[in-house]
Amino acid sequence: GAVFFGLALLLRPTPGGDVYGPLADALTGRAFRVLPASLVALAAVVLVIWIPYSRSEIGRAAYAVGSSEQAAFMSGVPVGRAKFFAYVLSGLASSMAGLFLTFVTYSGEASAANGGTYTLYSIAAVVLGGVSLYGGSGSAIGAIFGALMFRTIGDLLFVFNLDPLWQPLFQGVVLLVAVSIGSARLFQVRNRLELFP
Template structure:
């Protein structure tokens, strides 16, 4: 019984995000004109998975008590690059996918190296690198477009339905969690990332690989952002260097991380919670659509949700008497 209580307490944020998502999605499908159908779930899943991947990328860095404000621009850069490379023969498409993922990984690695070697604050570093990444994206795609022989069959496979029922995007998201997050969280580097977020100096004095943990968090964050950019290319069949989309997804990823129970002070939470937080945040937009809220009011409402999410994430500070209580 005590073990169950410990697990529930440890994963309280993830469970609350899951319950919030289920409640909001139930309201959404109940009020949707088409009701609860495979097509409705597929559309919602395709939109939600993009934000979920970016939220996972943000969570990686936030767990180390950092923040990545370039994650949206890596996402946009990889979308633009994918729109150029995902065409031709199957081997060319495969190389294109590898190139896109390698680009995201390299962008995250650059962020990590600057933070570690240059000893700069992550927020300052990623603002600067984000501008560079967007500049490259704009150079690649000054106008929205795609390659003439775009891999539509591959895109349909990732955004369609498995067995005519299960959204392939959700299966893809589950595979990413199992292949990327689960091994990382259970590895020495993953445990060191939690320790760094909880207390950087204590982790260093304990002999943990602090630098490698930070570098891995940023690099994997870039890889996950690249997966999101790749999925956006599959979803839209095109690439676009949209500054608004990059900024919005960066802000939404922070909201999703907090809604998923990941502490902005680091060392607490999980990428799985960030996934449910992202799905819950995306469900808010779907509800605004279903209830036909005036588009002029939608950004205001989402901004209020973002502010509330950040406030809830920081509320724990008002219940502690000293900083040691944060790690108890």
């Protein structure tokens, strides 16, 4: 991240810049004056990218590689292609999130401080959504609901007037509990294959 932050400053010594207002307003406003445009875009990503990918051969291969790369390779799963497509889709989703952040803030500043915060939030969202950090289980739908839960926790802390200095601590505790619950299964099995019936 620091390398790309430096490249961004090299290309544009003055951070930020103008964002095309009508496009930003269209993508951060309301679609058809009813639904938030970001929700429509999220539904489109799920319908156009996630569902076909998760049901495809390469998507199932990605789950197999996440469970055990060696076992997937020995079973004839195209490990290289599965990892390549997983990274490509991850990069695509990250770039879309970056664009939405640019449209919301009306700024193209590549701030390293903001990047670290969103990295933690993205990990928290997928863990709260039931995606295993050890691989092989979870879905994008779960990650979306995890992000909504994590956002709701932050909103509730604001509603209950909790001191802003305590909010990161509370969110960190929630994340720690979620990771602990998710990894507790690993301590209960004698054979890793029992995790994936």
